[in-house]
Amino acid sequence: MLGLRTGDPRDPHRAPPRPPVAAGSRAVALWLAATLVTLGTVAALSAQALGHHLVLRTDEEIEKYRGVQLTEAAGVPGPNERPALDRSCLILVLDSTGRVTGRYAGAPGMPSFPSLAPARLAALAARGHPVGIGGTYRALVVRPRGPAPDRDRTYVVIARSMADAHQAVTRLLRAEAAASLVLLAAVACGARWLGGRAARQRLDSERRLREFLAAAGHELRNPLTTISGYAQLARVGHPSSERMREEAFGRMSTEVERMTSLIDELVLLSELDLGRSLRVRYVDLAELCRAAVTAARDCHPEHPVRLLVAPGEHTVAGDPLRLHQVVANLLANARTHTPPGTTTTLGLGTEDDHRVIEVTDDGPGVPDALRARIFDRFVRGEGASAGGGGSTGSGLGLSIVAAIAAAHGGTVTLEPSDRGAWFRVRLPAGP
Template identity: 40%
Template sequence: METPGRRRRLRWWPRSLYWRLALGFLAITTIGVAAADVYAARALAEGLRNRLDQQLASIRQDRLDELESSSDLEPAGATAVVLLTDAIGRVVQRESGAMVERAVIRLSGADLDRMATTGRAGAVGPAPMRAVVEKLPDGGYLVVAESTADDAATVHNLVVIEAVSGVPLIAGVVLGALYFSRRTISPLKEITATARRFAAEGAPSQRVSAPVSTAEVEALADAFNAMLGRVDEEFNRRRKAEEQLRDFVGAASHELRTPLTAIGGYAQLVRFGALDDPARLDDAMRRVQNETRRMSVLVDELLLLARLDQGRPLECRPVDLAELCADAVADTRVTAPDRPVTLVVEPGPHVVTGDPDRLRQVVTNLLANVVAHTAHDVPAEVRVGREGDEQIVDVIDGGPGIPEELRERVFERFFRAGGGPARPALRDDHPAPGSGLGLSIVAAIAAAHSGSVRVEASESGAWFRVRLPALTGA
């Protein structure tokens, strides 16, 4: 958890990703350039010091060779000083180059002894000099020193050059960082703008169309567009579901109102004594009974659709489609004796897993659809076959067929090709048309069994094809 003190310490740090990237580039570049400059300066100083130490060692060896042959010292170089001292550091003889004639070197006896013991070159003062010391056999010391002013000037010039060139380099890197940061951030700004438009307008059909600059931004844009796509699909699905629910409630209310109106009308006739004739009263009661039965069937169908929509589990056991279709065809021949109905079963087993009562209702409803919408002498055919891992049930009639523009809508609830609601039967030999739920029940039952039903293209008549997963190993 972030503490108030930590928030105060980080308040100076910008919240904008753009400026954070720019400041990050600036900090990294500055540290990198400064580290490189320091390293270069130190490396140059170390190299010059090593070279100077080699020169001092060479001069010392030359002077030792001279002292072995004679007691006089040769003149030193322009920047070198050669001294002969006694045991306590007093200068006995000095040879100085032209550029260091006035250079002062102060070394005590202890300093001379220490430097002679180590044999390594070291800085001496007060002048900017570096010297090596060699102890002589007579107890004195040979001191060879050389000025480090030129080397220091060289290092100083390098530092100046690095400083002068480093500032434009850092400025160029920062400008480049700002440019590329802006290009990198621009798709994120487009995503943010799209999200704000979506939040303000509620239009999930919008998509991010900013140019993609990096793989990460591309992945973010794709994920954001995919999310908007899912939201768009869910929005459309919910809107469609709400529209279907409104249509469903309106149609169900209309369907129930029709028999209820008829029942209420006959009840008022009885109440006001308009049906004093026993024959008329018996006919009215028969009509009330028919309307009650039709309303009961409608309610049962609605309850069945509600159960199927809720995904309630159905009975699950092996079902022989050939036997089931044979029973449905036999029932149709009894209820419609004038209609020629044939059954064609391809060789082989036709077993699926499911609820036998509901699967039988599928075939029964399809045959009832043929009976309700075609003439009494129009032939019908039921075929049972198999395609791959699916069992096929075809119900085909020789009627006028279904127009192509209505083939996808026939499975909608309360949909009728005529477009109007069901009307009550006026006479017993003219039954009322169906409620418009038969084919929607067929589609719901097929979907509950992981299958499907659709209207196939046919040159004549209507062709319904039901596909169900075949039972493996049947």
């Protein structure tokens, strides 16, 4: 619509923003659903595994009674020594019609054994291994050893009650249900907290993006305004004012260079944020620091720079151009925020499995109000100016240092110092 900018909250065609709370609630629901499905699957598999294990163990116990005890239960003489029946074992002697003629139980009060038809008895006897009977027993049906007439008319059923096994599986499921409820509550709390944190991070990211765009627009607008002003001055100036026009063109050229540098830095930061723009190779930090110090001394002799390199290897795997930029930006930052004559010290050493680059100076130091956000973008101290060296005039120099260090798996910190500023870069050591 006319008169409305893209993204204007009054624009009827603009999609309403998604409330962070609703997004967090959906995330919690998804977490809970996934956890519930996982817990249900684990409970089912564990119960099935326990039941299968108990069935195998029951069948093994039944097989112990196949020989000696079965012959005795059928009335056929057998060895004198045999183990007593355990409490869950039941031995039945059945005739050919399925009628019970003998019963031997390990404990009183055992569940009644289901009646078996003659055809079923014959089929179970022919099978020769334990099977489930009525859901309450595992049973083995065999013909007793002995004279043929007795063997043909008699069946021996060795059965074990599955009540204990069923109780064990039930206890497992109850324990898993209780644990699942506790875990679901913990997951719900954790997901709620994570969802809230994600929503807060999203809002914070959007706020920082708005601040970044506003700051970037301001920084780009300044040189454009200067260029526009001097262009108008040169256009309307008198022909005799040649010196004024040359000065105007010189200032416009300076502002163009400043704007180009700012755009290059913004592009570099965006590439580092996306994980690009690194050409990794083995870099000798000692040689790199020497080159940076030589350049600083040649270009800015009014700011003395000392170099202290500890003995040993100082190799890292990284992008030499970006690592040089780290050192150059730190030196430029010290130069911009300290008066002429202030000594800056560049140190290089090893700490554990990291290479450590330190830049210290004898200047006024970093104000306490600035320390917490010193590596944020477009943050400048009182001494920064557009005409400073390196990239300090844009307020992006230290943020570029932090981004490059992070891209190399390292860190940069502002250490406490009694005098001046103390910046410390840690990079993983190369092989």
